[in-house]
Amino acid sequence: MPTAYENAGVSVEAGYEVVNRIKAHVARTARPGAGGIGGFGGLFDLASLGYKEPVLVSGTDGVGTKLMVAKMMHKHDTIGQDCVAMCVNDILAQGAEPLFFLDYIACGKNDPALLEQVVKGVADGCVQAGAALVGGETAEMPDMYAPDEYDLAGFTVGVVEKSKIIDGTTIAEGDVLIGLPSSGIHSNGYSLVRKILFKDNNLSVDTKLDELGGETLGEEILKPTRIYAKALKPLFSGDNLLHGVAHITGGAFVEKVPRIIPEGLAAAFDITSWSVPPIFRVLQRLGNVDELEMYNIFNMGIGMVLVVSPDKVDEVERILDAEQETHYTVGRIVKDVDGTRVQLHRGL
Numbered sequence: 001m002p003t004a005y006e007n008a009g010v011s012v013e014a015g016y017e018v019v020n021r022i023k024a025h026v027a028r029t030a031r032p033g034a035g036g037i038g039g040f041g042g043l044f045d046l047a048s049l050g051y052k053e054p055v056l057v058s059g060t061d062g063v064g065t066k067l068m069v070a071k072m073m074h075k076h077d078t079i080g081q082d083c084v085a086m087c088v089n090d091i092l093a094q095g096a097e098p099l100f101f102l103d104y105i106a107c108g109k110n111d112p113a114l115l116e117q118v119v120k121g122v123a124d125g126c127v128q129a130g131a132a133l134v135g136g137e138t139a140e141m142p143d144m145y146a147p148d149e150y151d152l153a154g155f156t157v158g159v160v161e162k163s164k165i166i167d168g169t170t171i172a173e174g175d176v177l178i179g180l181p182s183s184g185i186h187s188n189g190y191s192l193v194r195k196i197l198f199k200d201n202n203l204s205v206d207t208k209l210d211e212l213g214g215e216t217l218g219e220e221i222l223k224p225t226r227i228y229a230k231a232l233k234p235l236f237s238g239d240n241l242l243h244g245v246a247h248i249t250g251g252a253f254v255e256k257v258p259r260i261i262p263e264g265l266a267a268a269f270d271i272t273s274w275s276v277p278p279i280f281r282v283l284q285r286l287g288n289v290d291e292l293e294m295y296n297i298f299n300m301g302i303g304m305v306l307v308v309s310p311d312k313v314d315e316v317e318r319i320l321d322a323e324q325e326t327h328y329t330v331g332r333i334v335k336d337v338d339g340t341r342v343q344l345h346r347g348l
Helices: 011-027 066-071 079-094 112-129 190-200 218-221 229-237 254-262 278-287 289-298 310-321
Strands: 054-061 097-107 132-140 150-161 176-181 246-247 267-269 302-306 328-335 342-345
Touching: 011 112, 054 079, 066 079, 066 150, 066 190, 066 218, 066 289, 079 097, 079 112, 079 150, 079 190, 079 246, 097 112, 097 229, 112 150, 112 229, 132 328, 132 342, 176 310, 190 218, 190 278, 229 302, 229 310, 246 254, 254 267, 254 289, 254 302, 254 342, 278 289, 289 342, 302 310
Parallel strands: 097 132, 267 342
Antiparallel strands: 054 150, 097 150, 176 302, 176 328, 246 302, 267 328
16 A cells, blocks of 8 residues: 555655665775765765875766756766766866765656666766765655656765865966867757757757768767866876866856966967867857857867966876877967957967
C-alpha cells in the first residue's frame, strides 16, 4: 500500500536506489584527503596535503538551459561534466587545486536510471579535475518540476598556497595572452543557441549542416565543457609563471577578461590568431548576430586565457607542449587609452 509520502508524489525507495546506483561512480573520484560519503557532511582532511599557508577557494554554478538540450537528445551522461567544469574552471583561474565537489539535483520524479547517468557525468568530471565527489543531494519535488524535468547545480572547493594566488595584480603592459581551446560552446549562451537553432530556424537536434562535418546539431551543442585542471596544474607548480587566468564563460571576452586586468590596462586580442569552431559561425549566420556581441556571449573557441610575462612565455609553452595541450598566442596587454578594456583586432 502506498505511503502518505508516495501519495504526495515522492518515492523514498527510488531515492535509496539512486544512492546504491551511484556508489561505484563516487568511488572512482577518491583522492588523498577525501572521506567517504554517507554522513551528513562531506569530510576532507586538508592537513594531509602539506600546504604551508593554505587558502581555500570555492565556486558554485549550474548548467543552465543546456539541460534542455540533454533532454531533447535523451542523453544525460555528459551534462554532469559540464556542471563540474563550470565550477572547477573558475577556481583554477585563481591557481587553486580542486579538492572536492558536491552536486545538487532537483527533479519532478525520481528516475534512478536517469539520475545515475547524470551522476556518472559528475564523476567523470571529478576524475578529470582530480576532485573527490564527497557528497550531494537529490530532491524530488513534484509540482515544482514536471515529472521529466530536473535541474543540476554544484559546488567545489580547492586550495592554493597563499603566496601563489593568481589574482591579476602583477599583470603589466607587454604581457602576452595565451589561449587554450574550448571543446565547443561549453555551458553558456544556450538560451540564445536554442532560440536561433530551434525557434527561429526550425532546426532539430538531428539536423546535419555541412559546416559541422557530419555531426548533428545535437551532438555538436551537447559536447561537454572542457576541464583545464590537467593542463594548468604544472603551470601552478612553477615560480609564479602566470600573472593572470580568465575562464571564458558568460560575458566571454568582453566581461570576463577585464575582471583580472588592473585599471589603466587593456587586453588586445588578435581574433585571427586561432581557428573559430564552425558552430559559432553557424550561430552568427543563422541568428544574424553582430560579431562584437558574439565575443560578448560565447568563448569563440578559447576556453581559458593565460596572462604571461614575455620572459616566461617559452617556459609556459614548453610545459603546455609537454602536456600535449594546444595553445595559441592570442594577444597582449596594452595601455587603456579610451576605456575599452578589451580590444578585438584582425592582426596585431
